[in-house]
Amino acid sequence: MAKHRPLSEDALQLVAARFAVLAEPMRLRLIQALFDGERNVTDLVEATGGTQANVSRHLQTLTAAHILARRKEGLQVFYRISDPTIPKLCELVCGSLEKSLTRQIGHLAPG
């Protein structure tokens, strides 16, 4: 498998689409709420403070992107993180932002 070959136009659109899915605070809240494991929708609605309709939509989006997986059990539907790269991705971005913010604080209060 090559490592740095340039991506095709189609591949770029896929990558962009994936980033777009992660570009919504509510979806990040949902992902974060699922870091500790599976949860049902009502639970996620409470955890995120969103409306049921909105949470349901975002869960759809995340599932369609193969980031979450669904498991139905009776009346309830349980969601979980199904893509193991997601936590790493979030860590990377958080780390990068921390550095960036630290730099900015440095600018505000220079030695």
Next chain:
Amino acid sequence: MAKHRPLSEDALQLVAARFAVLAEPMRLRLIQALFDGERNVTDLVEATGGTQANVSRHLQTLTAAHILARRKEGLQVFYRISDPTIPKLCELVCGSLEKSLTRQIGHLAPG
């Protein structure tokens, strides 16, 4: 520094904003074109096939997000990747997508 503490609402918005910057094919094309090093705008316009105006705007966006850095030299402006996590981020996403696509191909042509 804690590793998995839940992010504040502000932090979530920052993370989302960062993902949003990466959620445009043209911007990914620009980033990709800069993997091998610094380039000026005209060069990037040719490499990506976009209009000058549009490329300039996207370069602005990427620079404002501290993903790229600018260096002016005479008439030309050279851009380069300034955030070292960007290549890793792209690798992660690409790897995840490859797996996902491989699975889908498997579904189309099952054993």
Next chain:
DNA sequence: CAAGTATATGCGTTTATGCTCATATAACGT
């Protein structure tokens, strides 16, 4: 079969963002 609970979805509105065209700014050469 009726009622209740959990989840999903159609629709309309609002907001954000990308794109193009035209023009502005900046730096260089003559």
Next chain:
DNA sequence: ACGTTATATGAGCATAAACGCATATACTTG
């Protein structure tokens, strides 16, 4: 100073997506 090249930006249009409201579907229980 003037023209030319490289880059940036203002305005307007078009599209996409998030949200809320209402309602539909799916399953369970009596």
